[in-house]
Amino acid sequence: MTSHTELSMPAYGRGFHLITRDILERLPDLPADGLLHLFIKHTSAGLTINENADPTVRIDFESFFNQIVKENEPFVIHDMEGPDDMPAHIKSSLVGSSISIPIHQHRLMLGTWQGIYLCEFRNAPHRRIIIASIIS
Amino acid sequence: MTSHTELSMPAYGRGFHLITRDILERLPDLPADGLLHLFIKHTSAGLTINENADPTVRIDFESFFNQIVKENEPFVIHDMEGPDDMPAHIKSSLVGSSISIPIHQHRLMLGTWQGIYLCEFRNAPHRRIIIASIIS
Amino acid sequence: MTSHTELSMPAYGRGFHLITRDILERLPDLPADGLLHLFIKHTSAGLTINENADPTVRIDFESFFNQIVKENEPFVIHDMEGPDDMPAHIKSSLVGSSISIPIHQHRLMLGTWQGIYLCEFRNAPHRRIIIASIIS
Numbered sequence: 186m187t188s189h190t191e192l193s194m195p196a197y198g199r200g201f202h203l204i205t206r207d208i209l210e211r212l213p214d215l216p217a218d219g220l221l222h223l224f225i226k227h228t229s230a231g232l233t234i235n236e237n238a239d240p241t242v243r244i245d246f247e248s249f250f251n252q253i254v255k256e257n258e259p260f261v262i263h264d265m266e267g268p269d270d271m272p273a274h275i276k277s278s279l280v281g282s283s284i285s286i287p288i289h290q291h292r293l294m295l296g297t298w299q300g301i302y303l304c305e306f307r308n309a310p311h312r313r314i315i316i317a318s319i320i321s
Numbered sequence: 322m323t324s325h326t327e328l329s330m331p332a333y334g335r336g337f338h339l340i341t342r343d344i345l346e347r348l349p350d351l352p353a354d355g356l357l358h359l360f361i362k363h364t365s366a367g368l369t370i371n372e373n374a375d376p377t378v379r380i381d382f383e384s385f386f387n388q389i390v391k392e393n394e395p396f397v398i399h400d401m402e403g404p405d406d407m408p409a410h411i412k413s414s415l416v417g418s419s420i421s422i423p424i425h426q427h428r429l430m431l432g433t434w435q436g437i438y439l440c441e442f443r444n445a446p447h448r449r450i451i452i453a454s455i456i457s
Numbered sequence: 458m459t460s461h462t463e464l465s466m467p468a469y470g471r472g473f474h475l476i477t478r479d480i481l482e483r484l485p486d487l488p489a490d491g492l493l494h495l496f497i498k499h500t501s502a503g504l505t506i507n508e509n510a511d512p513t514v515r516i517d518f519e520s521f522f523n524q525i526v527k528e529n530e531p532f533v534i535h536d537m538e539g540p541d542d543m544p545a546h547i548k549s550s551l552v553g554s555s556i557s558i559p560i561h562q563h564r565l566m567l568g569t570w571q572g573i574y575l576c577e578f579r580n581a582p583h584r585r586i587i588i589a590s591i592i593s
Contacts, residue, residue: 187354187457189425218459220494220590222356224423226432228372233550236500241534242546248532249547253389253525260384262377274378275385278369278416280550282435285421285557287496287590289461294588296498299554316430318356318423320456320592321459323490323593325561358492360559362568364508389525396520398513410514411521414505414552418571421557452566454492454559456592 188213190317194303196310199269201235201243205300209293212317219288219321226314229273229306231280237300246302250276273306280304288319324349326453330439332446335405337371337379341436345429348453355424355457362450365409365442367416373436382438386412409442416440424455460485462589466575468582471541473507473515477572481565484589491560491593498586501545501578503552509572518574522548545578552576560591 192211194204208223215221225232236242254275256268263271284301287294303313328347330340344359351357361368372378390411392404399407420437423430439449464483466476480495487493497504508514526547528540535543556573559566575585 187356187424189354189423189430218461220459220592222421222423224421224430226430226435228370228432228434234500234554235546235550239535242543245533245535245543246547246550249526249530249543252530252532254385258385258388260388261381263375263381271378271381271385274371275382278371278382278438281417281420281553282370283421284553285494285496285555287461287494287588288459294461294496294498296500296586298500299498302550314432316423320356323492323560325490325559325566358557358559360557360566362566362571364506364568364570390521394521394524396524397517399511399517407514407517407521410507411518414507414518414574417553417556418506419557450568452559456492 187318187320192315192317194313194315196312197303197305198310199305199308201246202303203237203300204303208301215288215291216321217291219319220285221288221293222285222318224283224316228277230313231277231282231304232284233280233302233304234284234299235302236298238298269308276306323454323456328451328453330449330451332448333439333441334446335441335444337382338439339373339436340439344437351424351427352457353427355455356421357424357429358421358454360419360452364413366449367413367418367440368420369416369438369440370420370435371438372434374434405444412442459590459592464587464589466585466587468584469575469577470582471577471580473518474575475509475572476575480573487560487563488593489563491591492557493560493565494557494590496555496588500549502585503549503554503576504556505552505574505576506556506571507574508570510570541580548578
């Protein structure tokens with residue numbers, strides 16, 4: 186059985202944002218056993234799971250991703266929407282557009298240090314839609 | 322309930338190829354609610370979701386991935402199958418070998434600009450097998 | 458229906474480790490049709506699927522990931538746990554914390570050359586926990 190909840194997220198600026206609590210508060214009751222699947226309906230943002238405690242980790246994420254996927258590369262053709270656009274597409278495919286987390290005893294089986302990140306790769310804040318699917 | 326369909330894809334050359342329509346045409350009827358899981362059975366190709374409208378985006382994908390994972394790095398040991406082989410394995414793990422998309426009202430819940438890419442990382446065209454699993 | 462098995466893995470040192478056989482030996486009987494979902498409960502390790510035959514591939518994986526995500530970058534803020542810590546978080550998000558593989562006829566539908574890698578990104582060996590979920 187699969188049920189979906191559409192979550193309209195706050196418009197975050199560029200960066201990596203911890204959304205675990207926000208997601209959990211908006212989900213229906215979780216089943217005894219299952220899987221939570223989160224899917225972001227955009228090609229210049231992404232979802233990933235990483236460290237949930239120290240905010241400097243998320244700042245370093247932004248720096249590392251800018252180092253791996255640089256702006257203003259001379260080979261870029263698709264540049265109409267600005268220098269942040271094409272790198273945003275690449276970063277989106279590097280982290281991916283979905284994550285999935287096992288559910289047990291009506292709770293997410295996240296590790297102690299694991300949190301859910303919304304990765305906003307565009308400069309301008311965007312409202313992003315996430316589809317939360319519960320499979321049980 | 323899970324059902325699988327094995328899809329033998331056309332032999333694409335190196336690059337990022339939009340396969341959304343091809344996949345949809347070959348799938349059985351989608352359930353009212355569920356999840357579509359696509360899995361590519363190869364280690365030098367991958368699957369990702371990204372921009373579906375402007376073909377230059379896919380050209381820029383090729384350029385960026387070649388920048389991130391360079392050929393002929395002096396440290397490479399596994400080079401018997403040519404300079405494109407080991408980078409192909411790395412790229413495959415960067416994008417991943419599976420994607421999953423929520424299904425609602427018998428349709429994929431893709432965002433307006435989202436399409437499915439088959440990423441062929443070898444120079445020579447290869448016929449790739451994708452397992453499409455519908456979970457409902 | 459979803460059932461989970463918690464797998465405590467051996468403490469591997471830094472690198473990419475083939476764990477397909479170890480995982481299979483510890484799973485309960487697989488259903489006729491379904492999906493295997495593996496989730497690692499850590500933010501400085503990851504899971505991926507790649508080449509299962511030549512051990513030099515896994516050595517080259519280590520070299521390439523160290524090239525893509527370098528240690529001792531001047532911009533790093535989160536460095537209390539050593540120079541391998543923050544790069545480990547980034548690499549974890551590049552490969553991802555989960556993989557999923559279709560199940561058919563009570564077997565994983567892996568391609569001939571596909572194996573499951575546990576990616577240990579910290580220098581010191583760590584015992585990692587993987588949650589194996591069978592969806593059928």
